[in-house]
Amino acid sequence: MKITVIGAGYVGLVTAACFAELGNHVLCAKKTEKNLENLKKGISPIFEPGLEEILQRNIDENRLHFTTNIKDAFNFSDVIFVCVGTPQSETGEADLSQVEEVSREVAQNMDGYKLIIEKSTVPVNTHNWIEKTIMRYRSDAVDFDVASNPEFLREGSAVMDFMNPDRIVVGVKSEKARSIFEELYKPLTEQGIQIIFVSPASAELIKHASNSFLAMKISYINMIGDLCEKVGVDIKSVAEGIGSDMRIGNQFFDAGIGYGGSCFPKDVKAFIKIGENHGLDFKLLKATEDINFKCRENFLEKIENILWINKNKNIVIWGLAFKANTDDIREAPSMDIIKRLSNKGANLKLYDPQASKNFQKYFPEAESITYFNDKYEAVKQADALIILTDWEEFKEADLKLVKDLMRIPIIIDGRNIYNKEDIKDFEYYGVGRNRFDRLEIS
Incomplete structure (x- = not known):
């Protein structure tokens, strides 16, 4: 055709x-x-x-x-x-x-x-x-x-x-x-x-309703992650236990620093407005937005509670894109997080396999911001490594080499990409992961 x-x-x-x-x-x-x-x-x-x-x-x-x-x-x-x-x-x-x-x-x-x-x-x-x-x-x-x-x-x-x-x-x-x-x-x-x-109207509605549901699912597991962190339970094991229920499923069910990109934030807002235009209050989706924004705030507070942020601290960021396998930084959590860390005077060393060029349009290289073409070069003499995107190459990184290159072996993992055995030699902080355990599914 x-x-x-x-x-x-x-x-x-x-x-x-x-x-x-x-x-x-x-x-x-x-x-x-x-x-x-x-x-x-x-x-x-x-x-x-x-x-x-x-x-x-x-x-x-x-x-x-x-x-x-x-x-x-x-x-x-x-x-x-x-x-x-x-x-x-x-x-x-x-x-x-x-x-x-x-x-x-x-x-x-x-x-x-x-x-x-x-x-x-x-x-x-x-x-x-x-x-x-x-x-x-x-x-x-x-x-x-x-x-x-x-x-x-x-x-x-x-x-x-x-x-x-x-x-x-x-x-x-x-x-x-x-x-x-x-x-x-x-x-x-x-x-x-x-x-x-x-019908055409049903198809139009299916699209907005689908994206909004997936955004809601992400915010839900992030809400549970907040509780896990308070009570000393690992969100990974809780999410596995919940997601193994076929009625729920495990896709879009990873706790972290929230969703971003060109679709979910825009589509959730648009769907809320569609509801308002028809006299409906989509409170559930408003809560979804609020939780998503709070994820970034909570993660920033975590960083600030772990690190004494000043110009003498070398903080490495792995991941700028809103998700892996894209160079898209629209509504990326990294935008808010790096802006705040930069305003607090941190010496930031940034690496992403694909998104650095797009990111530099908003955060040009400066005295306090340096971009790297190699993730291991970036972590040399680092006081902390912060992970904001779940790229596969980060999951497969040589963590022994990373530890040897860092000045202080601290990892603050916004995507929970590492397991207990991976980071036993690090001071490690995830999202909703005050304690490691595993729920065995029989």
Whole structure:
């Protein structure tokens, strides 16, 4: 099939590349020339495992192209995925100005039937606004459908999530639109992956409700972690005992310094606002936000209670990205934590496998902030090592070498990546881990 993808950000780029990988011919359109030449060469502006290889392969095989000519993009195919940004506005609502702009341009340029598909995360009933906009601006009575096909891509595993999804959620109104989706996703459904067909409004709601539930689950285990720390129990064993219940599960169930990134913080706020707009008070999600923010505050207090922070203290930070396998620092806990430590005069030595370049835009290298390209170089003569991201290379680090390089062997672990046997030679502090034990599951 021929497919048009509008937007070459995180969602748009992964969507375009993966649909091409499934054998389709894809034209991905972006508004500006920024990064366009690199994209045409298969060079990704974001770090996402496996993405650049797929880009290059499908460009070489002439299945994937990039353009800034929006009119050409609209008329390249009958299937148009809208993957533009829906940033958070000052009120907490999703800013839909880019969605409205694309809808207007579709109306003014379409030359025949189009299936316009929301891939961006949008409030429930946005599809109605898209329909109204197209009806208002179209020059001819050209037939079209609006559908919702929300993405459930985790940064750091987005390619795998697209190619091997738990399910595919599709919101349609017509049989024609449904048949197009069945053909579009045939390579995946033939592998046994299920398409859940619902109304467009239900699909829009499923996306916000799913992300908000996962954020709530993270805040829940962090709340339990606070209690564990007070009563002297290891949150690791408690989470294992709870998560082994199949009704609950162990995904998104690791205590730490809270969630960040471009999705959960924005989507929770937007969902709260959706509730307010319909006369509902989503107190549970407000508590989720409060707990998440408090996680950072609690961790900073922990650091300050453990260390005498001043300009003579060499504090090493491993991990700047909001999670492993990405260079994304949006809403990353590291932003708040490093800002506070820097304001208190700490001598900070920072390392991240991918996110340092993005981080330097907000925290340039200075007398009190130094960036390193090697994690072991960073810990030389360190008075403490603080871990803020659960990169695999940190879990596999040579801790004997780390101890030998440090001036004082203190680890403050915001992601609980180490077990008791790993850190027996360190003064170690985790989150919700005043005492180590293990709940044996029979």
